[in-house]
Amino acid sequence: MSGDRGSPGVGRDASGYAAALAGLPGMGPALLVSILRRWTPEEAWRRVCDGSIPRPGKRGSAGQAAAGQAAAGQIAWEPEGVPAARGAKRPWSALASRIDPPGWWPRFAAAGIGVTWPGDPFYPAALVEDPQPPGVLFWRGSLDSLRRPCVAIVGTRRATPDGRAVAYEMARDLADAGICVVSGLALGIDGAAHSGALSATGGPQPSGGTGGDGTGAAPGVTVGVAASGVDVPYPRQHGALWERVARAGAVVSENLPGRPAQAWRFPSRNRLIAGLARMVVVVESHFHGGSLITAEAAIARGIDVRVVPGPVRSPASAGSNQLLYDGPGPVRDAQDVLDGLGIYRSGGAGLPGRGAGGGRAGGGTAAGRPEMLSPAERTVIEALGWRSTTLGEIAERTSLGLAAAMRALDELSARGLVEQHGAWWARRRSG
Amino acid sequence: MLATVSSATLIGVEGRPITVEVHVSGGLPSFTIVGLPDASCRESRDRVRAAILSSDLQWPQHRVTVNLAPTGVRKGGAALDLPIAVALLAASGQVGAGAVAGMAFLGELGLDGSIRKVQGALPLVDAVTAPCVVVPASCAAEAALVRPRAVRCAPSLRCLVAVLRGEEGWPAPPTAASEPEDDTGPDLADVRGQPLGRFAVEVAAAGGHHLLLVGPPGAGKTMLAERLPGLLPFLGTDQALEVSRIHSAAGIPLPPGALVRRPPFRSPHHSSSLVSLIGGGGPHMRPGELSCAHHGVLFLDEMGEFPSDVLDTLRQPLEEGRVLVCRARASVVFPARVLLVAAMNPCPCGSDGRPGSCRCRGAVRARYISRVSGPLLDRFDLRVAVDRPDAEDLLPGGAAAAGEATESVARRVAAARTLARGRGVACNARLPAPTLDAAAPLTPGARRVLELHLRQGRLSARGVHRVHRVARTVADLSGREAPVTEDDVYAAIAMRADVFPPQEVAV
Structure with a gap:
């Protein structure tokens, strides 16, 4: 990390106080924000210790949620001897006397974790005006990524291969265009979006951007918003992805390091994704998908929501298509997103893909042109469509024999025009 | 007085000859059975006594000892009731000792003296060496399959004693009902x-390739599987006898005429225990x-619901065509040359397996699929995804014409x-792998397709052999003895889908 701004530096004792405040049982984001807007973290901590900031009663639901939080996950970072269950009833001043906030900061620094809060210069500008801003924000990596225009790409964990491919390509092309792709580090669409952004080759560097990270990914391309602590990769399969995202951009979370991912943390994580982005793109969502919560949060904040239309009979697109029907406009690819943001690339090159036979989007060689297909291949590809189909269905629709249909699929897949997922076949984009 | 008759007991699917010795001597009245009888065998004492009294015969008021030789073999079942009763009658002088010489007896006795069916009559009769075997009338047909000339039958102890005393001739065996032919299910x-x-x-059916059907509930997997035995040819005489012997030993009702000529179809529930599937117990x-x-x-319907250890025990028998079950007291070889057909849902939530349609949590789906181990999955030469049929096709007057009938497909098979x-x-x-190239030569085009897929x-290398065999069967079904063509190979590859693709994880 070459830049001091946005990277965890030294001499930030205030960070320890901010984190300690966030870790108090019963502390919710709303209360924390109001405290930190009035006082510095050190001052606020002093007031907590002498009892002039009392522990809130049972009024606010936020307080109750935070109490549950305190009971659920007292791990690693809190000092020993803060009894979780009993502590939920004790006043803050009693708890605070047993905590040593200045001692927290070196441990954060050693783990590469930064802390910021409202009023701190590192605090993301997009969140300053947010109706429900996070009280503190922990991060690994560099918050410089958030100085780029941010677009959130969200969607279901149970994505179709097609949905993943759309998310991957859109994220890659957006990152190439200098956009920071924000997502939630989950399986499915989120993971594909981060991977796509990480595979981008470059694009305009933001002013004061940091250097390369040694992985080949351009810096600043993607930011992951976690529901667990920034040092607790979830899902575990995405441990490697977390590292890459943290190195190329940042992994941020409003939860204390060490906190596990729990179901109730995800909706508030989703509002953070929405709050950080200038536009939210929903790629695929089941009918009651979590990405619809992100979209709602974005709409509530007046942030643009766009939807990638999906096949009407695909359950993985049921929620996103409903959202599309309800109002937000459709986007097909990165170019549509850039148009929606009003960003035009210098040089007039435009993005590859639209109508130009595919470009990098795959298979756009001469072999893929429809006129080169044999009659059987043409019959199969017409019968196939964009929705996954089994060989049995294809054979029924085409009345070719099984062997002829299989041969045609084999040829088509060699040319990259169709792809196989287990027993299922579907056309590939840019066919 | 001592009397001896032969009989047999069942171990696995084979009979073991047994000699029943009864000794009647002076002393306090008592009745003892020695020689490793199991519970049902020990109980025969009460049945034998009641049957003898009901048949107006004398129960000796003496010390009676019954020995079942060889004493090292454990005897089970009620088939020894009749030989014990006959030996007792001979030992007490109610039947001439000469009349039972050279005769073997099998049968369970009712309290009224009737002679009842025994399990495994076929292998039991096969095991005895005596020139004449008396069996229950209801077992006469299966007994006659192995020793048609030696078999005699009697409906009751009273009747049997009359025959042995020379008062009556042997009753005629019941005439077997004629076998309904050509009922292909x-x-x-x-x-x-x-x-x-x-x-x-x-x-x-044609190639004996194990088949895995994967599809959502209601797709017709079970329907397809149930129609498979109808496509198989009738069993030859030797095979039919082997199957009849097993079914007789397992107590499965035999068809009229007792010879199992239709290939059997067994569909155990997924709660079946390991022993009930492999054999053994008791x-x-x-x-x-x-x-x-x-x-x-x-x-195996709902194969994903079977415990994985039960499924994995099937692997070795599938390769060897037999299963050797060993216990401390005995080891038994069971024949097990089966065509395995399994049906499974793509995942526990019952979606159709289309990418993105599953509602399962990843771990739940992974656990379901992991029950079927890779090596077992590899035994299936044919793995196909089955879709739900279109609703229109199912309604009366639907668009789809009725498919080809069993009869004409069976002819091709x-x-x-x-x-x-x-x-x-x-x-x-x-077909052994080394002879595959000679038995199923490939056209240059077919070889190219296989090479391409291998490269x-x-x-996998093993997969190539399996596809090769299936392609041979596809060619055979089209009536061509000639080399295997490209189309045959493509058809074989089409039926070898990766039915459980791994869920993708972005990295």
Whole structure:
């Protein structure tokens, strides 16, 4: 990390106080924000210790949620001897006397974790005006990524291969265009979006951007918003992805390091994704998908929501298509997103893909042109469509024999025009 | 006084000859059975006593000792009731000792003196060496399959004693009801659509390839599987006798005429225990479902619900065609040459397996699929995805015409099996890998397709052999003895889908 701004530096004792405040049982984001807007973290901590900031009663639901939080996950970072269950009833001043906030900061620094809060210069500008801003924000990596225009790409964990491919390509092309792709580090669409952004080759560097990270990914391309602590990769399969995202951009979370991912943390994580982005793109969502919560949060904040239309009979697109029907406009690819943001690339090159036979989007060689297909291949590809189909269905629709249909699929897949997922076949984009 | 008659007891699917010795002597009245009898055998004392008294015969008021030799073999079942009773009558002088010389007896006694059916009459009769065997009337047909001239039958102890005393002749055995021929079970014509599933069933029948059907509930997997035995040719005499012997030993009702000529179809529930599937349990080691399906079809519906250890025990028998069950007291070989057909949902939530349609949590799906181990999955030469049929096709007057009937498909299957026998194997699935190239030469185009798939890693080396065999069967079904063509190979590859693709994880 070459830049001091946005990277965890030294001499930030205030960070320890901010984190300690966030870790108090019963502390919710709303209360924390109001405290930190009035006082510095050190001052606020002093007031907590002498009892002039009392522990809130049972009024606010936020307080109750935070109490549950305190009971659920007292791990690693809190000092020993803060009894979780009993502590939920004790006043803050009693708890605070047993905590040593200045001692927290070196441990954060050693783990590469930064802390910021409202009023701190590192605090993301997009969140300053947010109706429900996070009280503190922990991060690994560099918050410089958030100085780029941010677009959130969200969607279901149970994505179709097609949905993943759309998310991957859109994220890659957006990152190439200098956009920071924000997502939630989950399986499915989120993971594909981060991977796509990480595979981008470059694009305009933001002013004061940091250097390369040694992985080949351009810096600043993607930011992951976690529901667990920034040092607790979830899902575990995405441990490697977390590292890459943290190195190329940042992994941020409003939860204390060490906190596990729990179901109730995800909706508030989703509002953070929405709050950080200038536009939210929903790629695929089941009918009651979590990405619809992100979209709602974005709409509530007046942030643009766009939807990638999906096949009407695909359950993985049921929620996103409903959202599309309800109002937000459709986007097909990165170019549509850039148009929606009003960003035009210098040089007039435009993005590859639209109508130009595919470009990098795959298979756009001469072999893929429809006129080169044999009659059987043409019959199969017409019968196939964009929705996954089994060989049995294809054979029924085409009345070719099984062997002829299989041969045609084999040829088509060699040319990259169709792809196989287990027993299922579907056309590939840019066919 | 001492009397001796022969009989037999059942271990696995084989009989063991037993000699029943009864000694009647002076002393306090008592009745003892020695020689490792099991519980049902020990109980015969009460049945024998009641049957003798009901038949107006004398129960000796003496010390009676029954010995079952050889004493090292554990005896089970009620089939020893009759020999014990007859030996007792001979020892107490109620039947002449000469009359029972050279005779063997099998039968369970009712309290009224009637002689009842015994389990495993066929292997039991096969085991005894005596020139004349008396069996219950209801077992006469199966006993006659192995020793038609030696078998005598009697309906009751009273009747048997009259014959042995020379007062009556042997009663005529009951005439076997004529066997209803050509009942091939449910017809393949009932299956609408499903070109891939239908063809896979046909190839499985013709080549003896194990078949895995994967599809959502209601897709017709069970329907297809149930129609498979109807496509298989009738069993030859030797095979039919083997199957009849197993079914007799397992206590499965035999068809009229007692010879099982239709390939059996066994469909154990997924709660079945390991022993019930493989065989064993108890001193006489009952054959398991695997052996009951010998020369027929073993259908595992909802294979994903079977415990994985139960499924994995099937692997070795599937390769060897037999299963050796060993216990401390005995080890028994059960024949187990089956065509395995399994049906499974793509995942526990019951979606159709289409990418993105599953509602399961990843771990739940992974656990479901992991029950079927890789090595077991590898045994299936044919793995096909079965779709739900279109609603229109199912309604009366639907668009889809009725499929080809079992009769005409079975004719193709029989012709293909004839071609396979010309190669020295019962079916193509058993072609040894070294002879594969000679038995199933490939056209240059077909070789190229296989090479390409091998090089691209879409087929393993073992997978290539399996596809090769299936392609041979596909060619046989089209009536061609000539080399295997490109189309045959493509059809074989089409039926070897990776039905459980790993869920993708972005990295």
